[in-house]
Structures are given as structure tokens and as C-alpha cells.
Amino acid sequence: MTSPTLISDGALHTVRIGDLSTEAGAVISGAEIAYQAWGEFRGDASGANNILLVEHALTGDSNAAEWWCEVIGPGKALNTDTWCVVCTNALGSCYGSTGPASPHPDGGRWGSRFPAISIRDQVTAEKRFVDALGIGRVHAILGGSMGGARTLEWTIMYPEMVDYACVLAVSARSSAWQIGIQTAQLSAITRDPDWHGGDYYDAPHGPDAGLAAARRIAHLTYRGELEIDERFGTSAQAGENPLGPYRRDDQRFAVQSYLDHQGVKLVERFDAGSYVTLTETLNRHDVGRGRGGLNKALASSKIPTMIVGVDTDILYPYHQQEHLSRNLGNLMAMSKLSSPVGHDAFLVEGRQMDLILRRFIALMEQTPSPHDFASHRGAYDI
Amino acid sequence: MTSPTLISDGALHTVRIGDLSTEAGAVISGAEIAYQAWGEFRGDASGANNILLVEHALTGDSNAAEWWCEVIGPGKALNTDTWCVVCTNALGSCYGSTGPASPHPDGGRWGSRFPAISIRDQVTAEKRFVDALGIGRVHAILGGSMGGARTLEWTIMYPEMVDYACVLAVSARSSAWQIGIQTAQLSAITRDPDWHGGDYYDAPHGPDAGLAAARRIAHLTYRGELEIDERFGTSAQAGENPLGPYRRDDQRFAVQSYLDHQGVKLVERFDAGSYVTLTETLNRHDVGRGRGGLNKALASSKIPTMIVGVDTDILYPYHQQEHLSRNLGNLMAMSKLSSPVGHDAFLVEGRQMDLILRRFIALMEQTPSPHDFASHRGAYDI
Numbered sequence: 085m086t087s088p089t090l091i092s093d094g095a096l097h098t099v100r101i102g103d104l105s106t107e108a109g110a111v112i113s114g115a116e117i118a119y120q121a122w123g124e125f126r127g128d129a130s131g132a133n134n135i136l137l138v139e140h141a142l143t144g145d146s147n148a149a150e151w152w153c154e155v156i157g158p159g160k161a162l163n164t165d166t167w168c169v170v171c172t173n174a175l176g177s178c179y180g181s182t183g184p185a186s187p188h189p190d191g192g193r194w195g196s197r198f199p200a201i202s203i204r205d206q207v208t209a210e211k212r213f214v215d216a217l218g219i220g221r222v223h224a225i226l227g228g229s230m231g232g233a234r235t236l237e238w239t240i241m242y243p244e245m246v247d248y249a250c251v252l253a254v255s256a257r258s259s260a261w262q263i264g265i266q267t268a269q270l271s272a273i274t275r276d277p278d279w280h281g282g283d284y285y286d287a288p289h290g291p292d293a294g295l296a297a298a299r300r301i302a303h304l305t306y307r308g309e310l311e312i313d314e315r316f317g318t319s320a321q322a323g324e325n326p327l328g329p330y331r332r333d334d335q336r337f338a339v340q341s342y343l344d345h346q347g348v349k350l351v352e353r354f355d356a357g358s359y360v361t362l363t364e365t366l367n368r369h370d371v372g373r374g375r376g377g378l379n380k381a382l383a384s385s386k387i388p389t390m391i392v393g394v395d396t397d398i399l400y401p402y403h404q405q406e407h408l409s410r411n412l413g414n415l416m417a418m419s420k421l422s423s424p425v426g427h428d429a430f431l432v433e434g435r436q437m438d439l440i441l442r443r444f445i446a447l448m449e450q451t452p453s454p455h456d457f458a459s460h461r462g463a464y465d466i
Numbered sequence: 467m468t469s470p471t472l473i474s475d476g477a478l479h480t481v482r483i484g485d486l487s488t489e490a491g492a493v494i495s496g497a498e499i500a501y502q503a504w505g506e507f508r509g510d511a512s513g514a515n516n517i518l519l520v521e522h523a524l525t526g527d528s529n530a531a532e533w534w535c536e537v538i539g540p541g542k543a544l545n546t547d548t549w550c551v552v553c554t555n556a557l558g559s560c561y562g563s564t565g566p567a568s569p570h571p572d573g574g575r576w577g578s579r580f581p582a583i584s585i586r587d588q589v590t591a592e593k594r595f596v597d598a599l600g601i602g603r604v605h606a607i608l609g610g611s612m613g614g615a616r617t618l619e620w621t622i623m624y625p626e627m628v629d630y631a632c633v634l635a636v637s638a639r640s641s642a643w644q645i646g647i648q649t650a651q652l653s654a655i656t657r658d659p660d661w662h663g664g665d666y667y668d669a670p671h672g673p674d675a676g677l678a679a680a681r682r683i684a685h686l687t688y689r690g691e692l693e694i695d696e697r698f699g700t701s702a703q704a705g706e707n708p709l710g711p712y713r714r715d716d717q718r719f720a721v722q723s724y725l726d727h728q729g730v731k732l733v734e735r736f737d738a739g740s741y742v743t744l745t746e747t748l749n750r751h752d753v754g755r756g757r758g759g760l761n762k763a764l765a766s767s768k769i770p771t772m773i774v775g776v777d778t779d780i781l782y783p784y785h786q787q788e789h790l791s792r793n794l795g796n797l798m799a800m801s802k803l804s805s806p807v808g809h810d811a812f813l814v815e816g817r818q819m820d821l822i823l824r825r826f827i828a829l830m831e832q833t834p835s836p837h838d839f840a841s842h843r844g845a846y847d848i
Contacts, residue, residue: 200709257700260694260695261695264725265686271682301683312642318639329488331582331743337649340646364713373709
């Protein structure tokens with residue numbers, strides 16, 4: 085029985101993971117991973133324990149207790165009276181982990197020196213983080229969208245370290261459509277004169293207009309078209325007339341104002357360099373790469389995995405989760421979020437997510453883990 | 467029995483339609499409409515006759531015999547041995563009809579002086595064109611996408627002039643999602659430093675990069691995600707490596723190269739000002755405006771109308787054509803194109819369109835028109 089050096093007080097902590105060689109052959113020197121954790125650790129750090137590792141989406145952060153507040157906390161589906169919930173900030177992001185906006189060891193910011201990273205690089209970094217805390221195994225990994233991609237890679241890259249997994253609203257690899265729409269977003273940023281090839285950190289301001297434009301496009305893939313239409317239809321923004329004799333950027337439909345607001349909100353809280361880096365990370369998502377193809381890679385998975393999809397998801401259509409379910413080596417369950425909201429449903433449909441994650445917790449109780457989880461259960465007294 | 471001054475030799479002709487007041491209160495002075503026609507006119511120009519008026523989509527032109535070559539021609543579904551097929555270039559476009567790139571009566575190009583126009587303004591212009599040719603009635607109007615929107619407005623604005631209609635791959639009004647994704651395209655162009663507020667015609671070049679970016683986004687809404695994925699998946703463009711240690715714009719996935727090509731092709735053949743104008747025209751599409759709402763407007767339609775949708779259409783999802791079918795006052799038939807191709811299926815699925823349009827022709831034979839078409843049939847010997 086070993087104990088981890090994990091601080092589960094809900095505050096942001098940072099762990100050094102050393103120099104990281106990327107899948108494509110670059111090096112990120114002196115990398116750090118930020119994390120937050122909630123709930124007392126129980127069990128064996130290198131064996132069976134109560135850690136639930138939660139993975140955030142593209143512009144998320146380690147504050148899972150906030151962005152998934154309806155399912156994480158005392159008495160909730162991911163009950164922090166029982167479980168120790170850990171969430172890191174992904175490599176390449178801008179909420180404490182090393183990314184383009186971080187100081188470079190040689191001075192200045194990383195900027196254009198920050199390499200392209202894959203989902204696998206993010207998982208490698210998180211594995212190093214887990215190692216650094218003295219943790220050899222986690223009870224489950226859960227995540228949606230980019231967090232789902234990391235969860236899936238975890239089960240294939242380090243199956244000896246994961247008992248169960250829950251993969252939400254993602255695919256086994258990027259589709260060409262996803263690469264296309266994501267590249268449109270990259271283009272919106274890199275075409276901004278304030279982008280400066282990614283080295284804008286000493287300039288008066290960054291590529292704010294480009295980042296906002298990217299977010300407006302992205303948001304239309306995160307929400308369902310029926311939901312957006314029900315909310316806004318063809319209504320004019322209050323006090324504006326989008327039907328005047330000449331088109332004017334300041335005379336908008338309500339949906340334009342809504343999307344503008346989404347863009348501005350992201351500019352206020354997110355780094356454009358991280359957005360470019362992580363969008364490219366999603367472009368490179370492919371569990372089949374170097375593993376004999378997609379379905380062979382999925383079939384090789386031994387970790388009992390629950391797949392969750394959203395029926396109205398434009399970005400990761402439900403047939404992609406059906407594909408995962410059909411091909412994963414150890415499918416534990418498949419669940420569909422029925423919602424007009426689209427991709428974001430796994431973040432906003434709290435009641436359904438509560439039911440789905442309670443089912444996930446119950447299924448783990450009933451399903452043997454490849455690591456003989458059952459024989460260790462007494463050790464941490466769930 | 468009157469004869470029109472219609473030249474159906476397939477060549478491009480231009481008709482002056484005078485000064486046009488737009489729905490929003492601007493004036494387009496000295497407007498012209500370009501057209502092409504195929505097949506001998508038969509019947510009464512002001513009564514029953516054999517004119518099929520075909521309406522093109524956003525970046526289309528009057529050369530319907532080319533872009534719909536699988537269904538227009540001798541012996542084809544729209545048989546030019548029987549029918550006189552007429553296609554105009556829409557107001558605001560750049561293929562002969564008046565648009566932003568046209569010479570302004572006061573000198574220079576229209577540019578930013580060209581007003582915002584609605585679908586109704588385009589129909590008003592086309593009605594003036596028909597008037598100018600001495601035509602009082604057409605046998606049928608057919609069109610998809612922006613052409614479908616014009617067809618629908620024709621049946622509501624000038625029902626006394628239309629016997630039948632076939633409306634493909636469009637909705638009763640823009641959805642908020644459509645306005646959002648179309649506004650993203652407008653933004654890509656108007657953020658281009660070479661846009662110059664729409665007055666770039668005397669500059670060395672126009673907003674080519676912005677127009678290409680807009681087209682790349684648009685194309686992802688014109689094609690089905692399964693079709694694009696089947697063609698490109700995560701493949702690299704030949705000779706390029708999109709998985710290198712650093713993201714580079716010249717190292718692309720195959721789908722990026724494909725979309726770049728779509729962008730470049732459009733820049734070579736289309737005016738950015740027209741693209742902005744016509745995209746805004748689509749944003750303003752709403753048959754309910756000023757008519758007591760959407761469903762009341764649709765219910766008021768007396769013209770026997772066939773609705774066609776595509777099961778994988780991202781831009782105009784099939785439920786929008788179902789909505790039209792449920793609410794139109796005189797639905798003649800509903801037909802579904804089953805295709806992985808998405809929105810563009812009405813242009814590229816020749817075999818299915820052949821069957822659908824033959825069915826449309828047959829249904830017209832069987833269905834009384836509100837104008838007593840049957841009693842005139844002998845007049846032009848179909």
C-alpha cells in the first residue's frame with residue numbers, strides 16, 4: 085500500500101514532468117501539468133484505489149468541479165465523499181499546464197516554438213504527471229470531446245494503469261469533416277494580422293478578432309441547429325435592424341449577437357496560441373495510427389469502457405460513437421444523450437448526465453476489471 | 467395568343483428591367499437581368515405555355531443546361547424537345563445580371579453602393595424580366611437552395627403567373643444556424659484587408675483569401691460529412707506531411723487541400739461582392755415576413771408544389787423540407803434524395819434527380835393547376 089503525493093483540496097497545483105518528446109519528434113523541455121482534485125484518496129496508489137481521472141474538452145480547464153458541477157461533488161454521480169476526483173489541465177492549454185503562452189526555458193514565451201502535439205502526447209504528459217504523484221493506477225478515466233479522445237488513448241497506451249473508462253461525444257479518429265471545419269478555425273486565427281506566426285505575446289494585443297471568428301464557427305458545431313433556431317430563429321438583436329437597406333455589421337440578427345458574445349467571451353479567457361495548438365491536436369486524433377488501423381487498435385482495448393453519444397451532435401455525430409461501440413475490445417455499455425443541444429449536451433444536460441454517470445458507477449461495480457479490481461475492493465472501503 | 471420576345475438559342479442575353487426598389491427601401495437603377503433559354507416556345511405567352519423557369523443556387527448562373535446537364539436537354543427529364551427551359555442569372559450575382567461588380571450608372575462599379583437585397587427582390591427583378599419579354603405566365607418554376615427560395619417566393623408573390631413549382635433543398639426561412647454559418651463566411655470576407663468595405667474593384671486584387679476562406683466553410687455545409695470522410699479520411703495530401711513536429715500551412719491533410727482547391731476555384735470564377743450580397747440575401751430569406759408568419763404564408767400558397775429534400779443535408783436539413791410539406795397550401799408531392807453527398811445532391815445525383823423530375827412532370831399532367839391548365843393543353847401540343 086503506497087500513498088500518492090496528491091493534494092485533493094480543490095486548489096490548483098502544478099507538477100513538473102520534465103522534458104517531453106512528442107510523437108512527431110520535437111521536445112517540450114521543462115514541462116508542467118496543473119491539476120485540481122476533490123475527495124479523499126483511498127486505497128493503494130499503485131494498486132486499486134478510488135481515483136476518477138476526469139479529462140476536459142478543448143477550452144476547458146482542471147476545474148472539473150465547476151464545469152461539471154452537476155455531476156461532481158458530495159452526493160452527486162461522481163460522489164466526492166466516495167471518490168477522489170482528479171482533473172489536469174491538458175498539455176498545450178493555458179490554465180497552468182505548459183502551452184504556447186508559457187515561459188520558455190530560454191526566455192520569452194513558447195509561441196511558435198511550441199510544437200504540434202497529438203492526443204497521445206497529452207496522454208504521455210498526463211501519465212508522467214500520474215507517475216510524478218506516485219500513482220500507478222486509476223480506477224476510472226472519464227471525458228468528453230477532446231477529453232474523450234484522451235480517455236480513449238489512455239486505455240490503449242497505458243491499459244495497465246486504468247481499470248475502467250467512460251468516453252463521451254468523440255470518435256476513434258478525426259473525420260475529414262472535422263479536420264475541415266477545424267482548419268477553417270485555424271485559418272481564421274492565422275489570417276489575423278495580429279497572429280504574427282504565433283509570436284504575438286509581446287505585441288499590444290493578440291489575434292483577438294481571429295480567435296473570436298474561430299469560436300463563432302466552432303460554437304455552431306457545439307450546439308444543435310434545432311436548439312439554436314428555437315432560441316433565436318430569424319429575430320433581430322434588440323435595438324438593431326438586420327433587414328435595413330444596406331448590410332451593416334452593427335445591425336445584427338439575434339444569433340449573430342449571440343455568436344459574437346461567444347467569441348468575445350473566449351477571447352477574454354483563452355489564449356489564441358493554445359486554441360491553435362489544441363485544434364491541431366484534435367486534427368491529429370487517430371487511435372489507429374501506427375497500430376495496424378483503427379479497428380485493430382480499438383479491438384486491442386482490454387479496458388471495460390462505456391461509450392456515450394449525443395443524438396444531435398454535429399461535430400461528433402452519433403454514428404461515430406456507434407462505431408466505437410461496435411469495435412472496442414471491451415465495451416461495457418453504450419448510452420445516448422437525447423437532447424436538442426448537440427455536442428455540448430454532455431456538459432449542459434445535467435439530469436441525463438447524472439443518470440448516465442450513476443449507471444457508469446454501478447456498471448463498474450458489476451464488471452470485473454482486467455486488473456482484478458474486485459479482489460481489492462475491501463482495501464478502500466467504498 | 468401572344469408570343470414572347472424570348473430568344474431560346476442557349477446563348478446569354480440581357481434584358482433591361484429599369485429601376486428596382488428593394489424591399490428594404492433602396493433603389494437599384496438601370497437594372498439588367500441576363501438569361502439563357504433552350505427549346506422552342508409553344509403556347510400562349512400570357513396564358514398556358516411550355517416555359518419551365520429554372521432558378522440557380524448561390525454561385526450558379528443562367529447556364530442551367532450545363533450545371534443541370536443530366537436533367538436538361540433533348541430526351542432528358544426536362545426535355546427541351548417539349549419544354550422551353552429558361553434560366554436567369556439572379557439579381558446581385560456576377561454572371562450578367564446587375565450586382566456589386568456591375569458598372570454603376572454614375573460611374574465606377576456598384577461596390578458598397580449595391581444595397582442588401584432579399585429573395586423577394588430577386589423575384590421582383592425576375593418578374594420584371596418576364597414582363598419585359600411579354601410573358602404573363604410560366605408552366606413551372608424549379609430550383610434548389612437559393613433557387614428553391616426564389617421558387618417558393620414566386621408561388622407566394624405572383625401565384626397568378628405560375629402553374630406549378632418544384633422546390634428543392636431549402637426551407638421556408640433561414641434558420642439561426644444557417645444565419646450563423648453564413649455570417650461566419652461574410653466575416654471571413656469582410657475581415658480581409660483587401661475587402662475595402664466592398665469597393666475593391668480598382669485595387670490590384672480583391673479579397674481573394676477571404677472569399678476562399680468563406681467557400682471552404684460553405685463547402686463543408688454543401689457536402690455530407692460521411693461522403694467527405696469516405697473520400698479523404700485522415701489521409702495526407704500527396705507529398706505533404708500534416709503530422710510533422712510543427713504545424714505548417716503547407717503540410718496538409720488531403721481534405722485541407724480539397725477545400726483549398728474549392729476556395730481557389732471559386733475565387734477564379736466569382737466576385738466577392740456578389741458572394742457577400744447573395745449570402746446576405748439568404749440570411750434574409752423568410753416567407754413569413756409581413757405575411758402573418760411562416761405557416762400562414764405557406765398555407766396561403768395555391769400553386770401545386772413538389773418539395774424535394776436530401777437526407778444528409780447539413781445546410782438545409784431534411785426536417786425543413788418536411789416542414790414545408792406539412793404547411794404548404796397545395797402540396798403536390800414530397801420526394802427524398804437519399805445520398806451521402808449532402809446538400810449538393812440535387813446538383814450531382816443525376817440519376818435520382820432524373821427520376822424525381824420525371825415524376826414532377828408526370829404529376830403536373832395529372833394535377834389541375836389553379837389556372838385551369840388542363841383546358842389549355844391542346845394549345846401547345848405537348
